[in-house]
Amino acid sequence: MPLSRFPARRLAAPLLALAASALLGGCVGTVTKVATAPVRVVGKGVDLATTSQSEADENRGRKMRKRLDTLERQYKRERKACQKGDQAACDAARADYARIEDLRGD
Numbered sequence: 001m002p003l004s005r006f007p008a009r010r011l012a013a014p015l016l017a018l019a020a021s022a023l024l025g026g027c028v029g030t031v032t033k034v035a036t037a038p039v040r041v042v043g044k045g046v047d048l049a050t051t052s053q054s055e056a057d058e059n060r061g062r063k064m065r066k067r068l069d070t071l072e073r074q075y076k077r078e079r080k081a082c083q084k085g086d087q088a089a090c091d092a093a094r095a096d097y098a099r100i101e102d103l104r105g106d
Helices: 008-049 053-083 087-104
Strands: none
Touching: 053 087
16 A cells, blocks of 8 residues: 555544654653652661661670670679688679679570
């Protein structure tokens, strides 16, 4: 069939749709990114606000090591005072030693 039998209007609509889809292809991706941006931002905020199990374990271990270091320093001071004859320091040193052993799990 020769093209002269098709009116120009019949060809214009499909060509226009094809051209529009090619031009809007990038826009659809951009619209999708813009539409999902609030969800991504909220998700990132939730990630930052919550603590994972491994982070909680690390924090707990750090706290325990800090407490253990403090008790060990205190124990050494009290032991020195105990060796100089301070009975109260001897009692405190024994109590601190028990706490240290509890923290270590020995």
